[in-house]
Amino acid sequence: MIVRWLISMLFRGLTVPRSAASIFCGVLLGCLPLASPVWLCVLLLIILTRTHVPLVLLAWCAGRVMAWPLGAWYEGAGTMVLQAHTAFWSAIIQLPVFCYLELHRARVMGSVVCGAIAGAAAAAASLLAFFFWRLRHPVRAEAA
Amino acid sequence: MKIIRWPAVAMLSLALLIGFFWMGHSGDEIVRRNLESFGSYELNTLFKVGAVDLSVYESYLRVDNITVMDPGQRGRALFTAQHVDLRADIASFFERRAGLQEAHVEQAAARILQTRNGRFVFLSDTARAMLAYEPMAVRVRRIMSWAAQQINPLAIAGVVAPYLGRDVAGPSTARVARTPEFRLPPGMRRPEFFLNLLTISNCTLELVPHGGADPVPLHGLRGYCTGISSMPRAHDQPITFAAFGYLGAGTQAWIAAAGEVDFRAGVTNITIDFAFSNVLLRSALPFARVYTRFLDNLNVQAGTLSARGRVALRDMIVQPSIIDVRVNGLTARAAGFVNELAWLNMLAISNTSLAIQVPLDNTPPYVHMDTALKEQKVQTQIEQFELRINVRDLQQNFLRGIQDLRIQ
Numbered sequence: 145m146i147v148r149w150l151i152s153m154l155f156r157g158l159t160v161p162r163s164a165a166s167i168f169c170g171v172l173l174g175c176l177p178l179a180s181p182v183w184l185c186v187l188l189l190i191i192l193t194r195t196h197v198p199l200v201l202l203a204w205c206a207g208r209v210m211a212w213p214l215g216a217w218y219e220g221a222g223t224m225v226l227q228a229h230t231a232f233w234s235a236i237i238q239l240p241v242f243c244y245l246e247l248h249r250a251r252v253m254g255s256v257v258c259g260a261i262a263g264a265a266a267a268a269a270s271l272l273a274f275f276f277w278r279l280r281h282p283v284r285a286e287a288a
Numbered sequence: 289m290k291i292i293r294w295p296a297v298a299m300l301s302l303a304l305l306i307g308f309f310w311m312g313h314s315g316d317e318i319v320r321r322n323l324e325s326f327g328s329y330e331l332n333t334l335f336k337v338g339a340v341d342l343s344v345y346e347s348y349l350r351v352d353n354i355t356v357m358d359p360g361q362r363g364r365a366l367f368t369a370q371h372v373d374l375r376a377d378i379a380s381f382f383e384r385r386a387g388l389q390e391a392h393v394e395q396a397a398a399r400i401l402q403t404r405n406g407r408f409v410f411l412s413d414t415a416r417a418m419l420a421y422e423p424m425a426v427r428v429r430r431i432m433s434w435a436a437q438q439i440n441p442l443a444i445a446g447v448v449a450p451y452l453g454r455d456v457a458g459p460s461t462a463r464v465a466r467t468p469e470f471r472l473p474p475g476m477r478r479p480e481f482f483l484n485l486l487t488i489s490n491c492t493l494e495l496v497p498h499g500g501a502d503p504v505p506l507h508g509l510r511g512y513c514t515g516i517s518s519m520p521r522a523h524d525q526p527i528t529f530a531a532f533g534y535l536g537a538g539t540q541a542w543i544a545a546a547g548e549v550d551f552r553a554g555v556t557n558i559t560i561d562f563a564f565s566n567v568l569l570r571s572a573l574p575f576a577r578v579y580t581r582f583l584d585n586l587n588v589q590a591g592t593l594s595a596r597g598r599v600a601l602r603d604m605i606v607q608p609s610i611i612d613v614r615v616n617g618l619t620a621r622a623a624g625f626v627n628e629l630a631w632l633n634m635l636a637i638s639n640t641s642l643a644i645q646v647p648l649d650n651t652p653p654y655v656h657m658d659t660a661l662k663e664q665k666v667q668t669q670i671e672q673f674e675l676r677i678n679v680r681d682l683q684q685n686f687l688r689g690i691q692d693l694r695i696q
Contacts, residue, residue, distance in 0.1 A: 240382035
């Protein structure tokens, strides 16, 4: 009974785009270094937009768990991204406001890139799951 | 619109407004405490600030009664300033740089000491021995970096980080800061601290000659300097300056200088135009004593010194120029040149004037007084002249030239 109530609380008011956005933001937040400027920005984004908070928390936990074994790769990935397009990043990291995000640090850039990829993958997976679930449980048009 | 959480936006806006008001009311004490602790730590001496007036809305900061105590001499102030006004450049804030449109320093006072080898320094030998060695440029750059970091609003992340989670390696922000980072290509970096215009008024520099003679005040100093930055080579304008002041207490002697220092083209070009007028020779001689002992024997009793000229360095190489030097009302009684001029028993001149055009170039000793004499770029008017010579010490052909001139 309590479990069903918790699940109903968890998924109350949830729509498909909102769940995908919440999962994306949560996973990204979980991958980012704690209390870094980008982390603060994503947190602000979550607070100011209508994300689904329980789902964000779940996704954040998933991101933190994922960062445990994969966190060592973030720095290498960041270095690779930054060195691949030197001219582009030279222009970007000096832009007003962007310069506060500390994207020139390999660790931050790596966690942003890996977090965004993981978040997008998780969001796409949730969309696909919903799509297949809808195929099995189609919405029947009510008879007039 | 259903994407935005409007109550959260309202709460955030309210928090920002409260933050602004709170900074307006309580910011003075916070800034004063920060300034004092950082200044005392960096300078390794007592750094005191009297009052601070911070206005976030007008991006303005006024600091009164700054005192830096001398680390080498207890109880004596090394530097004091009555008022320092700073006006920030808001646009630079978004570029994560500490930019100041204007800084004004009023009634500042400092002591400049002459060392044994003729250099002028701010700190005494004792004070420098007490400080940990660090090149001055590095220290200044670190202070500028600190100033830039103070205005970073996201620095709050460093405050909240310990409450969000800490492990044995310390806060994650610290771990991130130590990782490799992307370096901008040369030529693309910008100074993180810059000051567009610095003005000073009614300042005093106390010049202390080596050897314990009375200090000479350079007072009533006023002037400006533009283009100061933590990275002069990457800044978009050269450093220009101009200053004017009076030398010596109760005299009409003035000194003025203006110039430009340009580091931008990868080389250092310096141009300084200077002039000073009616500087009392008796107050200037204690400083000259370090460079030559010849003037001691000249025993100058009165006279004033004036000069004007230009010193230009292109890629740190002195460019040829001429300095006009003029001595008026020179009264001296020279005696005792035993080693230099044994034949000279006594030379007395009174109320004499001397004008000389001295060449300046890149070959040592840089200031070529001997060339000026050889090329007869000298004009003099001797009023009263007395010369006594030791005949026994004269060389055989000493009078030959004078005899040829047939002087009666």
